[in-house]
Amino acid sequence: MKVAILAAGLFTRMTAKTAIGVLRYAPYPVVAIIDPDRAGTDAAAHVGVGAGIPVVATVADAVARSADTILIGTAAAGGHIADADRPFLADALRRGLEVWNGLHERVLDDPALRAAAEAGRGRVREMREPPRDLPIGGHRAPRAGATTVLTVGTDAAVGKMTASLEIVAALRRAGQHAAFVATGQTGIAIAGEGISVDAVVADFIAGAAERMVCDAAEQADWVIVEGQGSLTHPGFSGVTLGLLHGTGPDLMVLCHDAARRVMKGYDAEGLPVRTLRECVAIYEDAASWRRAAGHPRARVAAVALNTVALDERAASRAIFDASALTGLPAADPIREGAAGADRLATALIGARSGEPALS
Numbered sequence: 001m002k003v004a005i006l007a008a009g010l011f012t013r014m015t016a017k018t019a020i021g022v023l024r025y026a027p028y029p030v031v032a033i034i035d036p037d038r039a040g041t042d043a044a045a046h047v048g049v050g051a052g053i054p055v056v057a058t059v060a061d062a063v064a065r066s067a068d069t070i071l072i073g074t075a076a077a078g079g080h081i082a083d084a085d086r087p088f089l090a091d092a093l094r095r096g097l098e099v100w101n102g103l104h105e106r107v108l109d110d111p112a113l114r115a116a117a118e119a120g121r122g123r124v125r126e127m128r129e130p131p132r133d134l135p136i137g138g139h140r141a142p143r144a145g146a147t148t149v150l151t152v153g154t155d156a157a158v159g160k161m162t163a164s165l166e167i168v169a170a171l172r173r174a175g176q177h178a179a180f181v182a183t184g185q186t187g188i189a190i191a192g193e194g195i196s197v198d199a200v201v202a203d204f205i206a207g208a209a210e211r212m213v214c215d216a217a218e219q220a221d222w223v224i225v226e227g228q229g230s231l232t233h234p235g236f237s238g239v240t241l242g243l244l245h246g247t248g249p250d251l252m253v254l255c256h257d258a259a260r261r262v263m264k265g266y267d268a269e270g271l272p273v274r275t276l277r278e279c280v281a282i283y284e285d286a287a288s289w290r291r292a293a294g295h296p297r298a299r300v301a302a303v304a305l306n307t308v309a310l311d312e313r314a315a316s317r318a319i320f321d322a323s324a325l326t327g328l329p330a331a332d333p334i335r336e337g338a339a340g341a342d343r344l345a346t347a348l349i350g351a352r353s354g355e356p357a358l359s
Contacts, residue, residue, distance in 0.1 A: 003100075004032040004062035005073035008084045011035040011046050011055065013308075017157070018102055019073030021186040023050035025165050032062040033073070034088060059091040071100040071189060079104025079128075089113055093122030102127040102185025104199065127188045128199040130208065137206025137246040138290075142217035147352050150249035151227040151304065154279045156236050156264045158257040159334075160227035161187050163304035163344070166333035167253065168224050170345035173338070179220035181212045183243060187226045197228055198239045205239060209246025222348075227255070231282055232274050233263055244283070245290045251301045251351050252283055253344060254326075258318035259309035276303060276326050301351035302344045303330040 003026070005019045011033055013020070023030060023043060032054055033043050039057035043050030056062055059070065070092040076082045081089070081103055089107060092099055093116040101107050107124045108114045117124065142148060149167070151160040164180060164187075171178035180187070182194025195208045209225070216223045225247050229236025256276060263271040274282070280300045287298035303322045307315035315335055322330035329347040331340035 001069055002029050002031045002066045003069045003071050004034055004056075004059075004065070004067035005030060005071050006034045006085055006088055007073040008035055008082070008088060009037050010074045010082070010084075011038055011043075013047050016047060016074050018071070018075060018186040018189065020047050020049060021161060022071065022073065022189055023047065023053070024162075025190045027190075031065040031067050032056045034059065034062055034070070059088055059095065059097070063095065063097070067097070069098045069100060072103060075103060075185075081105045081107065081110070086110065086113065090116040093117040093124075094120035096120045096122050098123045098125060100125045100127060100189060102189060102196070104128060127185045128196040130195055130200045130204075134195075134200060134204040134211065135207040136203060137208075137210040137242075140210055140214050141248075142214045142223065146217035146221055146223055147251065147348075148213050148217070148223045148225065148247055148249045149251045149253060149301075149348060150225045150244065150247050151253045151255050152240070152244070152279075152283050152300075153227055153230040154232065154254065154256040154273050154276065155230050155260055156233050158230075158255045158260065159304065159306040160255045162306075163253060163255050163333060164224050164226045165190070166341040167304075167344050167348070168222075170333075170338065170341035171222050171224070171348070173342065174345055174349065176222055176345075176349070177220050178222035178224055179216040181216050181223060181225040181247075183209070183212070183226045183228055194226075197243055198236075200242075202238060202242065205242030206246030209243050210248070213247050225249070230263075231286060232279065234271070235265060241286065244286055248290050249287060249298050250296075251348055252287065252298065253302050253304050253348070254279055254283065254300050254328075255304045255306070256322065257306045257309070258315070258322070259307070276322055280326055280328075299351070300326075300328065302328050302347035304344055305330060305332045307332045307335050 229240040333341035
């Protein structure tokens, strides 16, 4: 399998979240980015990752580089397929390629794309299509001895998937057996499996999360679950709560964009991002609703910061302040690299053994 990422007109840091995640973490080769506006350049020039991967203008150009799969690498508002993407998808399907779609809109719901798929025998993988046999949550516990960690956020789109994957890598470096549980389209595109919980009927979100955690815990001692949304985000809090209660985490890592002051999508209303201290309390309280009296309390063990919008000095200050304000270890696992991720993993290992947070 060789993948080309479709990001027509939108291959930027702000608009190509799925593309960036796949370029950074996918275990399979990405051979091209399709964006005619930026053709002839290198992927890293636009998003900071993917050095050596060319940006090309057409599906034919990607096929010339051996692409057999086209991944939609952007997400339009509301989860609709962008009109600019449809001609590229039709071309790919007529050529018999496989299309991976992580949007809410299904590719074959478009009659023109369905006709193209039938003509070329192109296939579609809908990464947001949930299983049909999901249970209601709350009735199954993971294997004894496994520790479940959920990344949670002060807002949406703050780096929960990134933190999760970096923590998994850090735990493995520390000799721990850790598994990543993907709960969104980008995580699924990277891991090759998972359930996109924001596409699950609300009654079954907790059941979907519970199933994934229990299955992963059969093979791993650490189950690191990719969080979604935020309990404090008016638009996405429902899926966040279902995921929180379905996973029943032992520990949480709070993720935060250090430059974010207003909740994503609520600039006009001026809805502020809650403080780190407030969010720690909010998540620990909400997690406790899932636990019977006498059961150990789930707690936030560390803070994972996203400081991409800050310069080096401001980022260092933000990391220091986050730790001082919460009394928890804090790190940016991207800016600080392995050292930052290792600090988060060490905090989790210490929290599981009952060591003080900043020891």
